[in-house]
Amino acid sequence: MALLHSSLCSCCALFLLAFTLLQAPRVYGRETESRYVVGVRSLLPSSVCSSPRDSNPSMMKVVHRHGPCSPLTPGRKPANIKLLNQDQARVNWLQRQISIASNGTRASLATTIPANSGGSIGTGNYVVSVGFGTPKKDFTVIFDTGSDITWIQCQPCSDGNCYSQQQPLFDPSQSSTYSNISCSSPSCMKLDSPDCSAGRCRYEVEYGDNSQSMGFFGSDTLTLTPSDVLPNFLFGCGDQNEGLFGRAAGLLGLGRRPVSLVSQSSPKYGGVFSYCLPSTSSSTGYLTLGSGPLSNIQFTPMQTVSDSPSFYFLDLVAIQVGGKQLQISPTVFSNAGTLLDSGTVISRLPPSAYAALRLAFHQQMTRYKMAPALSILDTCYDFTGYDTVSVPTVALMFGGGTTLNVDFSGILYVPNVSQACLAFAPNGDAKDFGIIGNAQQKRFNVVYDIANRRIGFGANGCN
Numbered sequence: 001m002a003l004l005h006s007s008l009c010s011c012c013a014l015f016l017l018a019f020t021l022l023q024a025p026r027v028y029g030r031e032t033e034s035r036y037v038v039g040v041r042s043l044l045p046s047s048v049c050s051s052p053r054d055s056n057p058s059m060m061k062v063v064h065r066h067g068p069c070s071p072l073t074p075g076r077k078p079a080n081i082k083l084l085n086q087d088q089a090r091v092n093w094l095q096r097q098i099s100i101a102s103n104g105t106r107a108s109l110a111t112t113i114p115a116n117s118g119g120s121i122g123t124g125n126y127v128v129s130v131g132f133g134t135p136k137k138d139f140t141v142i143f144d145t146g147s148d149i150t151w152i153q154c155q156p157c158s159d160g161n162c163y164s165q166q167q168p169l170f171d172p173s174q175s176s177t178y179s180n181i182s183c184s185s186p187s188c189m190k191l192d193s194p195d196c197s198a199g200r201c202r203y204e205v206e207y208g209d210n211s212q213s214m215g216f217f218g219s220d221t222l223t224l225t226p227s228d229v230l231p232n233f234l235f236g237c238g239d240q241n242e243g244l245f246g247r248a249a250g251l252l253g254l255g256r257r258p259v260s261l262v263s264q265s266s267p268k269y270g271g272v273f274s275y276c277l278p279s280t281s282s283s284t285g286y287l288t289l290g291s292g293p294l295s296n297i298q299f300t301p302m303q304t305v306s307d308s309p310s311f312y313f314l315d316l317v318a319i320q321v322g323g324k325q326l327q328i329s330p331t332v333f334s335n336a337g338t339l340l341d342s343g344t345v346i347s348r349l350p351p352s353a354y355a356a357l358r359l360a361f362h363q364q365m366t367r368y369k370m371a372p373a374l375s376i377l378d379t380c381y382d383f384t385g386y387d388t389v390s391v392p393t394v395a396l397m398f399g400g401g402t403t404l405n406v407d408f409s410g411i412l413y414v415p416n417v418s419q420a421c422l423a424f425a426p427n428g429d430a431k432d433f434g435i436i437g438n439a440q441q442k443r444f445n446v447v448y449d450i451a452n453r454r455i456g457f458g459a460n461g462c463n
């Protein structure tokens with residue numbers, strides 16, 4: 001059973017909805033190097049999608065799963081507390097995977113959340129649309145850097161074995177380019193623990209909660225954009241799927257193992273992909289194989305944890321608040337390690353690093369009244385009655401001299417103006433690895449260059 005996980009996202013819905021900064025650029029700026037000034041009204045959600053006119057046809061469009069730009073019909077908006085609890089469930093699951101892999105030396109699970117409170121998939125916030133087969137059929141899928149296999153729900157699927165999705169199920173018998181994969185095929189051996197049924201290779205992937213997908217492993221043409229067409233792409237044709245996938249048709253796996261999209265396409269794209277996550281759910285970003293725009297990218301070394309070969313690690317070395325570096329020993333970060341994840345929403349820090357961040361942030365926010373904590377977020381402010389607010393900048397510094405100046409949309413999680421919370425959380429144990437979540441990645445061109453073992457960040461990536 002493959003222990004993968006996925007997620008990207010579900011939690012950010014309101015988070016992103018809460019920001020309409022791209023639509024209101026004039027009320028959003030840096031007062032100085034050390035503070036952002038933001039119009040409070042721009043914190044309120046927008047229900048209208050504003051897609052850039054000149055969106056690049058050679059890139060997949062990334063949208064928030066629950067926002068007005070999503071092709072998926074809106075379901076009931078999940079409550080913020082539920083979204084944040086799901087985010088914690090994903091983190092618990094990720095940390096458990098890695099602690100199992102590294103033999104239990106990191107045993108603690110920072111859990112204030114009941115273990116059965118939900119899934120790691122449910123936090124999958126971002127989706128893209130891709131085409132399978134010939135003629136091509138388009139499907140909206142979750143994309144996830146924390147798992148490897150790509151799968152979509154397929155026919156035939158017995159009653160109740162597939163969840164209900166937006167688009168009709170993919171029918172391989174209607175595609176002239178679909179191939180079955182036999183159990184003896186080398187392609188089948190790319191799976192962690194392949195199964196065999198009547199001579200045909202089967203995959204199985206289980207995510208953090210009860211979410212899972214099983215089915216036949218097959219190959220077909222994958223059309224990402226008109227110019228990015230991958231023949232004979234290996235993917236799962238799910239016939240038993242359940243979990244928190246919403247109405248998405250499946251999942252695009254962007255991990256590092258041989259079966260992932262990045263690995264399969266590396267002869268063509270050199271083992272590089274990049275994305276930009278939009279700052280709001282009413283705007284769009286992109287996902288592209290290859291590096292995307294390379295202007296002003298700063299790179300930091302990509303670290304590998306040999307027991308956890310799917311995951312992308314990097315070296316967080318310091319944090320700045322309001323332009324001043326916090327007094328945190330670098331060993332606090334290096335002892336724990338740091339994972340870059342597209343599917344965790346809120347970044348997680350070693351407890352002492354978080355305490356230093358919270359203290360420095362709060363000392364620069366004393367003009368605002370505090371508001372109650374929200375799930376895992378314990379540092380919240382009430383902006384009622386203000387036209388604009390001024391918030392200290394936050395920067396994450398990585399090995400190699402790379403600095404990520406967190407966008408304003410990644411500093412506060414704002415369900416409403418009376419409760420705007422610092423969008424970071426502590427781990428329960430100093431040995432748990434930290435996570436750079438998707439909130440803090442927003443508006444950066446994030447480049448995963450596996451071939452050269454480096455990760456890049458470029459500001460203003462979505463423009």
Ligand SMILES: *[C@@H]1O[C@H](CO)[C@@H](O)[C@H](O)[C@H]1NC(C)=O
Pocket residue numbers: 103104
């Ligand atoms: C796991 O770690 C424990 C002690 O920490 C050790 O006794 C055990 O042999 C290790 N197991 C494996 C499979 O490495």
Ligand SMILES: *[C@@H]1O[C@H](CO)[C@@H](O)[C@H](O)[C@H]1NC(C)=O
Pocket residue numbers: 178179180
């Ligand atoms: C794949 O296998 C199924 C079941 O044996 C069969 O019905 C189908 O025609 C095969 N598809 C192809 C393209 O060979």
Ligand SMILES: *[C@@H]1O[C@H](CO)[C@@H](O)[C@H](O)[C@H]1NC(C)=O
Pocket residue numbers: 080081374415416418419
């Ligand atoms: C703001 O959001 C919080 C958490 O979702 C909620 O408890 C509170 O009632 C909301 N306040 C208003 C004024 O909507």
